[in-house]
Amino acid sequence: MGKVGTCESQGREPRKTAGHCPWHTGGMTSPSHNSDAPAAPPTPRQIRRWRRYLADEQAEGAVYRELAGRRTGEERDILLALAEAELRHEQHWRDLLGEHVGRPRKGSRRTRFLAVLARRLGGVFVLALAQQAESRTTYDTDADAPARMAADERIHGEVVRGLATRGRQRLSGTFRAAVFGANDGLVSNLALILGVGASGVAHSYVLLAGMSGLLAGALSMGAGEFVSVRSQRELLEAENPSPLASRAIGDLDVNANELALVYRARGMDADEAHTHAAHVIDTFTETTRLAEDLDADRHEAIGTAWGAAVSSFLFFASGALIPLFPYLLGASGFTAMVIALTLTGAALCLTGAAVGILSGASPWKRAMRQLGIGLGAALATYLLGTVFGVAVG
Numbered sequence: 001m002g003k004v005g006t007c008e009s010q011g012r013e014p015r016k017t018a019g020h021c022p023w024h025t026g027g028m029t030s031p032s033h034n035s036d037a038p039a040a041p042p043t044p045r046q047i048r049r050w051r052r053y054l055a056d057e058q059a060e061g062a063v064y065r066e067l068a069g070r071r072t073g074e075e076r077d078i079l080l081a082l083a084e085a086e087l088r089h090e091q092h093w094r095d096l097l098g099e100h101v102g103r104p105r106k107g108s109r110r111t112r113f114l115a116v117l118a119r120r121l122g123g124v125f126v127l128a129l130a131q132q133a134e135s136r137t138t139y140d141t142d143a144d145a146p147a148r149m150a151a152d153e154r155i156h157g158e159v160v161r162g163l164a165t166r167g168r169q170r171l172s173g174t175f176r177a178a179v180f181g182a183n184d185g186l187v188s189n190l191a192l193i194l195g196v197g198a199s200g201v202a203h204s205y206v207l208l209a210g211m212s213g214l215l216a217g218a219l220s221m222g223a224g225e226f227v228s229v230r231s232q233r234e235l236l237e238a239e240n241p242s243p244l245a246s247r248a249i250g251d252l253d254v255n256a257n258e259l260a261l262v263y264r265a266r267g268m269d270a271d272e273a274h275t276h277a278a279h280v281i282d283t284f285t286e287t288t289r290l291a292e293d294l295d296a297d298r299h300e301a302i303g304t305a306w307g308a309a310v311s312s313f314l315f316f317a318s319g320a321l322i323p324l325f326p327y328l329l330g331a332s333g334f335t336a337m338v339i340a341l342t343l344t345g346a347a348l349c350l351t352g353a354a355v356g357i358l359s360g361a362s363p364w365k366r367a368m369r370q371l372g373i374g375l376g377a378a379l380a381t382y383l384l385g386t387v388f389g390v391a392v393g
Helices: 044-069 073-100 109-120 123-135 147-198 203-239 243-251 259-265 270-282 305-328 333-359 363-392
Strands: none
Touching: 044 073, 044 123, 073 147, 123 147, 147 203, 147 305, 147 333, 147 363, 203 305, 203 333, 259 270, 305 333, 333 363
Protein backbone atom coordinates (compact mmCIF):
# COMPACT_ATOMS: atom_id res chain seq x y z
CA MET A 1 0.00 0.00 0.00
CA GLY A 2 1.59 3.24 -1.12
CA LYS A 3 1.36 6.67 0.45
CA VAL A 4 -1.50 8.95 -0.40
CA GLY A 5 -0.95 12.69 -0.26
CA THR A 6 -3.18 15.38 1.15
CA CYS A 7 -6.23 16.68 -0.69
CA GLU A 8 -4.32 19.81 -1.68
CA SER A 9 -1.44 17.76 -3.09
CA GLN A 10 -3.90 15.84 -5.25
CA GLY A 11 -5.20 19.06 -6.76
CA ARG A 12 -8.75 18.40 -5.58
CA GLU A 13 -11.16 20.43 -3.50
CA PRO A 14 -11.60 18.49 -0.23
CA ARG A 15 -15.15 17.54 0.68
CA LYS A 16 -16.48 18.94 3.95
CA THR A 17 -16.46 15.97 6.27
CA ALA A 18 -15.79 15.23 9.89
CA GLY A 19 -12.25 16.60 9.95
CA HIS A 20 -10.66 14.18 7.49
CA CYS A 21 -9.37 14.16 3.97
CA PRO A 22 -11.76 12.06 1.89
CA TRP A 23 -9.43 11.72 -1.09
CA HIS A 24 -7.42 8.79 0.29
CA THR A 25 -8.39 5.37 -1.05
CA GLY A 26 -7.34 2.91 1.57
CA GLY A 27 -7.59 4.58 4.92
CA MET A 28 -3.81 5.14 5.11
CA THR A 29 -4.28 8.72 6.35
CA SER A 30 -5.58 9.88 9.68
CA PRO A 31 -9.15 11.18 9.88
CA SER A 32 -7.84 14.21 11.75
CA HIS A 33 -5.06 15.20 9.39
CA ASN A 34 -5.22 18.30 7.22
CA SER A 35 -7.13 20.24 9.84
CA ASP A 36 -5.84 22.88 12.23
CA ALA A 37 -8.86 22.63 14.53
CA PRO A 38 -9.74 19.47 16.44
CA ALA A 39 -11.96 17.17 14.43
CA ALA A 40 -15.64 17.28 15.32
CA PRO A 41 -16.76 13.99 16.84
CA PRO A 42 -18.89 11.89 14.47
CA THR A 43 -22.62 11.93 15.04
CA PRO A 44 -24.48 8.73 15.99
CA ARG A 45 -26.06 8.76 12.53
CA GLN A 46 -22.64 8.91 10.86
CA ILE A 47 -21.34 6.10 13.04
CA ARG A 48 -24.28 3.88 12.08
CA ARG A 49 -23.80 4.62 8.38
CA TRP A 50 -20.04 4.06 8.48
CA ARG A 51 -20.50 0.77 10.31
CA ARG A 52 -23.00 -0.33 7.69
CA TYR A 53 -20.57 0.58 4.91
CA LEU A 54 -17.78 -1.31 6.69
CA ALA A 55 -19.96 -4.41 7.04
CA ASP A 56 -20.96 -4.26 3.37
CA GLU A 57 -17.35 -3.94 2.23
CA GLN A 58 -16.39 -6.93 4.39
CA ALA A 59 -19.24 -9.01 2.98
CA GLU A 60 -18.46 -8.04 -0.63
CA GLY A 61 -14.81 -8.95 -0.15
CA ALA A 62 -15.90 -12.33 1.24
CA VAL A 63 -18.08 -12.88 -1.84
CA TYR A 64 -15.16 -12.25 -4.19
CA ARG A 65 -12.89 -14.55 -2.19
CA GLU A 66 -15.53 -17.31 -2.25
CA LEU A 67 -15.91 -16.94 -6.01
CA ALA A 68 -12.12 -16.90 -6.49
CA GLY A 69 -11.88 -20.18 -4.59
CA ARG A 70 -14.02 -21.80 -7.29
CA ARG A 71 -11.93 -20.55 -10.19
CA THR A 72 -8.41 -20.81 -11.58
CA GLY A 73 -6.14 -18.72 -13.73
CA GLU A 74 -6.98 -15.20 -14.78
CA GLU A 75 -10.52 -15.15 -13.39
CA ARG A 76 -9.23 -16.15 -9.95
CA ASP A 77 -6.60 -13.39 -10.04
CA ILE A 78 -9.18 -10.77 -11.03
CA LEU A 79 -11.56 -11.77 -8.24
CA LEU A 80 -8.77 -11.73 -5.65
CA ALA A 81 -7.78 -8.25 -6.85
CA LEU A 82 -11.37 -7.09 -6.32
CA ALA A 83 -11.31 -8.57 -2.81
CA GLU A 84 -8.08 -6.69 -2.11
CA ALA A 85 -9.72 -3.45 -3.24
CA GLU A 86 -12.60 -4.06 -0.84
CA LEU A 87 -10.04 -4.40 1.96
CA ARG A 88 -8.76 -0.91 1.14
CA HIS A 89 -12.32 0.40 1.28
CA GLU A 90 -12.84 -1.34 4.62
CA GLN A 91 -9.81 0.44 6.00
CA HIS A 92 -11.22 3.82 5.02
CA TRP A 93 -14.31 3.28 7.16
CA ARG A 94 -12.24 1.84 10.00
CA ASP A 95 -10.11 4.98 10.02
CA LEU A 96 -13.20 7.19 10.14
CA LEU A 97 -14.77 5.17 12.93
CA GLY A 98 -11.62 4.93 15.02
CA GLU A 99 -12.63 3.87 18.52
CA HIS A 100 -16.27 3.65 17.35
CA VAL A 101 -15.69 0.56 15.18
CA GLY A 102 -17.42 -1.60 17.75
CA ARG A 103 -18.39 -5.21 17.25
CA PRO A 104 -18.49 -6.61 13.70
CA ARG A 105 -21.85 -6.07 12.03
CA LYS A 106 -23.63 -8.00 9.34
CA GLY A 107 -23.90 -6.44 5.91
CA SER A 108 -27.15 -5.55 4.18
CA ARG A 109 -29.62 -8.32 3.43
CA ARG A 110 -28.74 -8.19 -0.26
CA THR A 111 -25.03 -8.58 0.44
CA ARG A 112 -25.58 -11.38 2.96
CA PHE A 113 -27.83 -13.21 0.49
CA LEU A 114 -25.14 -12.79 -2.16
CA ALA A 115 -22.54 -14.25 0.21
CA VAL A 116 -24.74 -17.29 0.86
CA LEU A 117 -25.16 -17.87 -2.88
CA ALA A 118 -21.43 -17.50 -3.43
CA ARG A 119 -20.76 -20.21 -0.82
CA ARG A 120 -23.49 -22.55 -2.06
CA LEU A 121 -23.50 -22.00 -5.80
CA GLY A 122 -20.87 -19.70 -7.25
CA GLY A 123 -21.22 -19.30 -10.99
CA VAL A 124 -22.59 -16.73 -13.36
CA PHE A 125 -25.77 -16.00 -11.39
CA VAL A 126 -23.74 -14.81 -8.39
CA LEU A 127 -21.56 -12.68 -10.66
CA ALA A 128 -24.66 -11.14 -12.23
CA LEU A 129 -26.02 -10.31 -8.77
CA ALA A 130 -22.64 -8.88 -7.74
CA GLN A 131 -22.72 -6.71 -10.85
CA GLN A 132 -26.06 -5.28 -9.74
CA ALA A 133 -24.77 -4.78 -6.18
CA GLU A 134 -21.78 -2.77 -7.42
CA SER A 135 -24.04 -0.59 -9.56
CA ARG A 136 -26.16 0.36 -6.51
CA THR A 137 -23.34 2.10 -4.66
CA THR A 138 -24.30 5.32 -2.87
CA TYR A 139 -20.72 6.55 -2.50
CA ASP A 140 -21.25 9.07 -5.31
CA THR A 141 -23.60 11.09 -3.12
CA ASP A 142 -22.04 10.45 0.29
CA ALA A 143 -19.78 13.27 1.50
CA ASP A 144 -17.80 10.84 3.66
CA ALA A 145 -16.84 8.59 0.73
CA PRO A 146 -13.73 9.64 -1.25
CA ALA A 147 -14.30 10.35 -4.93
CA ARG A 148 -11.65 7.81 -5.83
CA MET A 149 -13.40 5.10 -3.80
CA ALA A 150 -16.73 5.89 -5.48
CA ALA A 151 -14.96 5.59 -8.83
CA ASP A 152 -13.52 2.24 -7.72
CA GLU A 153 -17.01 0.90 -7.12
CA ARG A 154 -18.18 1.96 -10.57
CA ILE A 155 -15.20 0.31 -12.22
CA HIS A 156 -15.70 -2.81 -10.09
CA GLY A 157 -19.15 -3.07 -11.65
CA GLU A 158 -17.60 -3.14 -15.11
CA VAL A 159 -15.00 -5.72 -14.05
CA VAL A 160 -17.73 -8.00 -12.69
CA ARG A 161 -19.80 -7.35 -15.83
CA GLY A 162 -16.89 -8.64 -17.92
CA LEU A 163 -16.56 -11.78 -15.80
CA ALA A 164 -20.31 -12.35 -15.87
CA THR A 165 -20.30 -11.94 -19.66
CA ARG A 166 -17.82 -14.79 -19.97
CA GLY A 167 -20.13 -16.98 -17.93
CA ARG A 168 -23.18 -15.91 -19.92
CA GLN A 169 -21.46 -16.86 -23.16
CA ARG A 170 -20.61 -20.31 -21.80
CA LEU A 171 -24.14 -20.79 -20.48
CA SER A 172 -26.27 -19.02 -23.08
CA GLY A 173 -27.03 -21.95 -25.38
CA THR A 174 -28.11 -24.42 -22.72
CA PHE A 175 -29.83 -21.82 -20.56
CA ARG A 176 -31.75 -20.38 -23.51
CA ALA A 177 -32.95 -23.83 -24.55
CA ALA A 178 -34.01 -24.63 -20.99
CA VAL A 179 -35.91 -21.37 -20.45
CA PHE A 180 -37.57 -21.32 -23.85
CA GLY A 181 -38.51 -24.99 -23.69
CA ALA A 182 -39.90 -24.81 -20.15
CA ASN A 183 -41.76 -21.56 -20.84
CA ASP A 184 -43.32 -22.99 -23.98
CA GLY A 185 -44.50 -26.00 -22.00
CA LEU A 186 -45.85 -23.88 -19.15
CA VAL A 187 -47.79 -21.40 -21.28
CA SER A 188 -49.07 -23.71 -24.00
CA ASN A 189 -50.28 -26.46 -21.70
CA LEU A 190 -51.80 -24.05 -19.19
CA ALA A 191 -53.68 -22.34 -22.00
CA LEU A 192 -54.84 -25.68 -23.37
CA ILE A 193 -55.99 -26.99 -19.97
CA LEU A 194 -57.85 -23.81 -19.03
CA GLY A 195 -59.45 -23.57 -22.45
CA VAL A 196 -60.71 -27.15 -22.35
CA GLY A 197 -61.68 -26.92 -18.66
CA ALA A 198 -63.66 -23.71 -19.22
CA SER A 199 -65.84 -25.50 -21.76
CA GLY A 200 -67.34 -27.56 -18.92
CA VAL A 201 -66.17 -31.03 -19.98
CA ALA A 202 -65.47 -33.80 -17.48
CA HIS A 203 -62.23 -34.05 -15.52
CA SER A 204 -61.04 -37.03 -17.59
CA TYR A 205 -61.26 -35.00 -20.81
CA VAL A 206 -59.20 -32.15 -19.34
CA LEU A 207 -56.59 -34.65 -18.13
CA LEU A 208 -56.50 -36.30 -21.55
CA ALA A 209 -56.14 -32.93 -23.26
CA GLY A 210 -53.31 -31.96 -20.91
CA MET A 211 -51.40 -35.19 -21.46
CA SER A 212 -51.90 -34.91 -25.20
CA GLY A 213 -50.65 -31.33 -25.14
CA LEU A 214 -47.59 -32.33 -23.14
CA LEU A 215 -46.62 -35.18 -25.47
CA ALA A 216 -47.49 -33.38 -28.69
CA GLY A 217 -45.63 -30.24 -27.71
CA ALA A 218 -42.57 -32.07 -26.37
CA LEU A 219 -42.37 -34.28 -29.46
CA SER A 220 -42.77 -31.25 -31.71
CA MET A 221 -40.03 -29.38 -29.87
CA GLY A 222 -37.72 -32.39 -29.97
CA ALA A 223 -38.33 -33.02 -33.65
CA GLY A 224 -37.83 -29.35 -34.49
CA GLU A 225 -34.50 -29.21 -32.63
CA PHE A 226 -33.37 -32.46 -34.28
CA VAL A 227 -34.07 -31.12 -37.76
CA SER A 228 -32.56 -27.72 -36.94
CA VAL A 229 -29.27 -29.03 -35.52
CA ARG A 230 -28.99 -31.79 -38.12
CA SER A 231 -29.48 -29.29 -40.95
CA GLN A 232 -26.95 -26.92 -39.43
CA ARG A 233 -24.35 -29.67 -39.16
CA GLU A 234 -25.00 -30.72 -42.75
CA LEU A 235 -24.53 -27.15 -43.94
CA LEU A 236 -21.22 -26.92 -42.09
CA GLU A 237 -20.12 -30.28 -43.50
CA ALA A 238 -20.92 -29.02 -47.01
CA GLU A 239 -18.36 -26.23 -46.48
CA ASN A 240 -15.53 -28.62 -45.57
CA PRO A 241 -13.06 -29.24 -48.43
CA SER A 242 -12.85 -32.74 -49.85
CA PRO A 243 -10.03 -34.91 -48.42
CA LEU A 244 -9.17 -35.86 -52.01
CA ALA A 245 -8.52 -32.18 -52.81
CA SER A 246 -6.21 -31.89 -49.82
CA ARG A 247 -4.15 -34.90 -50.97
CA ALA A 248 -3.82 -33.38 -54.46
CA ILE A 249 -1.91 -30.33 -53.19
CA GLY A 250 1.46 -32.09 -53.40
CA ASP A 251 1.07 -32.73 -57.16
CA LEU A 252 0.09 -29.17 -58.12
CA ASP A 253 2.27 -27.14 -60.49
CA VAL A 254 3.62 -24.29 -58.40
CA ASN A 255 3.88 -22.07 -61.49
CA ALA A 256 0.26 -22.54 -62.59
CA ASN A 257 -0.76 -22.65 -58.96
CA GLU A 258 -4.42 -23.62 -59.28
CA LEU A 259 -4.52 -23.57 -55.48
CA ALA A 260 -4.55 -19.77 -55.56
CA LEU A 261 -8.02 -19.91 -57.11
CA VAL A 262 -9.25 -21.72 -53.99
CA TYR A 263 -8.10 -18.89 -51.74
CA ARG A 264 -9.43 -16.23 -54.11
CA ALA A 265 -12.80 -17.97 -53.97
CA ARG A 266 -12.61 -17.71 -50.17
CA GLY A 267 -12.16 -13.95 -50.34
CA MET A 268 -8.40 -13.28 -50.66
CA ASP A 269 -7.17 -10.84 -53.29
CA ALA A 270 -5.05 -12.21 -56.14
CA ASP A 271 -1.60 -11.35 -54.76
CA GLU A 272 -2.40 -12.60 -51.26
CA ALA A 273 -3.91 -15.79 -52.67
CA HIS A 274 -0.85 -16.56 -54.84
CA THR A 275 1.55 -15.90 -51.93
CA HIS A 276 -0.43 -18.08 -49.56
CA ALA A 277 -0.85 -20.87 -52.09
CA ALA A 278 2.89 -20.93 -52.84
CA HIS A 279 3.59 -21.20 -49.10
CA VAL A 280 1.14 -24.08 -48.71
CA ILE A 281 2.72 -25.98 -51.62
CA ASP A 282 6.26 -25.35 -50.36
CA THR A 283 5.40 -26.61 -46.88
CA PHE A 284 3.08 -29.43 -47.99
CA THR A 285 3.06 -32.61 -45.91
CA GLU A 286 0.74 -35.57 -45.81
CA THR A 287 -1.21 -33.92 -42.99
CA THR A 288 -1.83 -30.61 -44.81
CA ARG A 289 -5.53 -29.87 -45.04
CA LEU A 290 -7.36 -27.19 -46.98
CA ALA A 291 -9.77 -26.92 -44.05
CA GLU A 292 -7.01 -25.38 -41.95
CA ASP A 293 -7.44 -22.15 -43.88
CA LEU A 294 -11.10 -21.78 -43.02
CA ASP A 295 -12.33 -19.65 -40.14
CA ALA A 296 -12.52 -22.01 -37.17
CA ASP A 297 -15.37 -20.01 -35.62
CA ARG A 298 -17.66 -21.04 -38.47
CA HIS A 299 -17.16 -24.68 -37.50
CA GLU A 300 -17.67 -24.36 -33.76
CA ALA A 301 -19.30 -27.27 -31.98
CA ILE A 302 -23.09 -27.07 -32.13
CA GLY A 303 -23.90 -30.30 -30.35
CA THR A 304 -25.52 -33.42 -31.67
CA ALA A 305 -28.97 -33.58 -33.19
CA TRP A 306 -30.11 -36.30 -30.80
CA GLY A 307 -28.77 -34.43 -27.77
CA ALA A 308 -30.64 -31.27 -28.78
CA ALA A 309 -33.82 -33.25 -29.45
CA VAL A 310 -33.81 -35.07 -26.11
CA SER A 311 -33.02 -31.93 -24.07
CA SER A 312 -35.76 -29.94 -25.83
CA PHE A 313 -38.25 -32.74 -25.23
CA LEU A 314 -37.40 -32.85 -21.52
CA PHE A 315 -37.41 -29.06 -21.05
CA PHE A 316 -40.82 -28.69 -22.68
CA ALA A 317 -42.27 -31.68 -20.84
CA SER A 318 -41.03 -30.42 -17.47
CA GLY A 319 -42.82 -27.10 -18.04
CA ALA A 320 -45.98 -28.67 -19.44
CA LEU A 321 -46.26 -31.05 -16.48
CA ILE A 322 -46.65 -28.24 -13.92
CA PRO A 323 -50.18 -27.05 -14.87
CA LEU A 324 -51.18 -30.72 -15.16
CA PHE A 325 -50.28 -31.58 -11.55
CA PRO A 326 -53.64 -30.82 -9.89
CA TYR A 327 -55.49 -32.96 -12.45
CA LEU A 328 -53.04 -35.84 -11.97
CA LEU A 329 -53.68 -35.62 -8.22
CA GLY A 330 -57.44 -35.83 -8.68
CA ALA A 331 -58.52 -32.18 -8.45
CA SER A 332 -61.16 -31.01 -10.89
CA GLY A 333 -63.28 -28.07 -11.91
CA PHE A 334 -62.54 -24.51 -10.85
CA THR A 335 -60.31 -25.62 -7.95
CA ALA A 336 -57.98 -27.51 -10.28
CA MET A 337 -57.78 -24.52 -12.63
CA VAL A 338 -56.87 -22.15 -9.78
CA ILE A 339 -54.14 -24.51 -8.55
CA ALA A 340 -52.79 -24.96 -12.08
CA LEU A 341 -52.78 -21.20 -12.57
CA THR A 342 -50.98 -20.62 -9.27
CA LEU A 343 -48.30 -23.25 -9.88
CA THR A 344 -47.68 -22.08 -13.43
CA GLY A 345 -47.56 -18.43 -12.36
CA ALA A 346 -44.92 -19.22 -9.75
CA ALA A 347 -42.84 -21.16 -12.28
CA LEU A 348 -43.10 -18.32 -14.82
CA CYS A 349 -41.92 -15.86 -12.17
CA LEU A 350 -38.93 -18.06 -11.37
CA THR A 351 -37.85 -18.42 -14.99
CA GLY A 352 -38.39 -14.72 -15.61
CA ALA A 353 -36.37 -13.76 -12.53
CA ALA A 354 -33.58 -16.11 -13.60
CA VAL A 355 -33.43 -14.44 -17.00
CA GLY A 356 -33.38 -11.04 -15.31
CA ILE A 357 -30.51 -12.00 -13.00
CA LEU A 358 -28.49 -13.51 -15.81
CA SER A 359 -28.97 -10.47 -18.05
CA GLY A 360 -28.13 -8.00 -15.28
CA ALA A 361 -31.66 -6.56 -15.39
CA SER A 362 -34.31 -6.34 -12.71
CA PRO A 363 -35.46 -9.86 -11.71
CA TRP A 364 -38.79 -8.39 -10.56
CA LYS A 365 -39.58 -6.76 -13.91
CA ARG A 366 -38.60 -9.85 -15.89
CA ALA A 367 -40.69 -12.05 -13.60
CA MET A 368 -43.74 -9.80 -14.05
CA ARG A 369 -43.24 -9.79 -17.82
CA GLN A 370 -43.17 -13.58 -17.97
CA LEU A 371 -46.19 -13.80 -15.70
CA GLY A 372 -48.15 -11.27 -17.74
CA ILE A 373 -47.49 -13.08 -21.01
CA GLY A 374 -48.42 -16.47 -19.58
CA LEU A 375 -51.60 -15.26 -17.85
CA GLY A 376 -52.62 -13.30 -20.95
CA ALA A 377 -52.46 -16.43 -23.12
CA ALA A 378 -54.31 -18.47 -20.48
CA LEU A 379 -57.05 -15.86 -20.12
CA ALA A 380 -57.59 -15.74 -23.88
CA THR A 381 -58.09 -19.50 -24.17
CA TYR A 382 -60.22 -19.59 -21.02
CA LEU A 383 -62.60 -17.03 -22.51
CA LEU A 384 -62.69 -18.93 -25.80
CA GLY A 385 -63.39 -22.17 -23.92
CA THR A 386 -66.22 -20.50 -22.00
CA VAL A 387 -67.79 -19.20 -25.21
CA PHE A 388 -67.38 -22.57 -26.89
CA GLY A 389 -68.91 -24.38 -23.91
CA VAL A 390 -71.95 -22.08 -23.89
CA ALA A 391 -72.39 -22.43 -27.64
CA VAL A 392 -72.19 -26.21 -27.57
CA GLY A 393 -74.26 -26.53 -24.43
